[in-house]
Amino acid sequence: MKKIICILFVGLFLIGCSNTKQTSKEEKEVKWEESARFVRETIVTDDGQKDDIVFRIGDNGKLGFGEYGPFIPGESQKYMWHFWGDEKTLTKPFKVIGISKETGEKITVFQIQAQNLAPNNGADHHLPSSMMLPSGGLWRLEAYFGDKLFGNVVVNVRNK
Numbered sequence: 001m002k003k004i005i006c007i008l009f010v011g012l013f014l015i016g017c018s019n020t021k022q023t024s025k026e027e028k029e030v031k032w033e034e035s036a037r038f039v040r041e042t043i044v045t046d047d048g049q050k051d052d053i054v055f056r057i058g059d060n061g062k063l064g065f066g067e068y069g070p071f072i073p074g075e076s077q078k079y080m081w082h083f084w085g086d087e088k089t090l091t092k093p094f095k096v097i098g099i100s101k102e103t104g105e106k107i108t109v110f111q112i113q114a115q116n117l118a119p120n121n122g123a124d125h126h127l128p129s130s131m132m133l134p135s136g137g138l139w140r141l142e143a144y145f146g147d148k149l150f151g152n153v154v155v156n157v158r159n160k
Contacts, residue, residue, distance in 0.1 A: 071157040076132040082123035090125040092146035101138040
């Protein structure tokens, strides 16, 4: 009887492990889809000129950034990061690692040392940044607080 229980336990354990591996493969595929975004049209000049405000949403709903312009290869642009989470995590040093889907190139896109919590627009914390990606195509921007991955955003860098 003990052997049967042990065999059932080991079998269930192995089935659980195999399902975890399938989830990991699915997550990797999803991470290379361009992240969702909100677009809102606003008036930006006194004479009524309109422009779009774009907010890119991260994979876990705990981060995103406002775009002040699209990603264009080799050109630096301003982006305002927003985060939702606990103060202990959000005040650690922050860095963004960019990974190119096409080439596998990995670069540090932005980093800043520990800072005070700065709530903004409903987010628990926000950080201004200037980011530049060197080539076109899909890039995964992995956001880290300290050494821990907080989430990522996938962007499509388009040529002019």
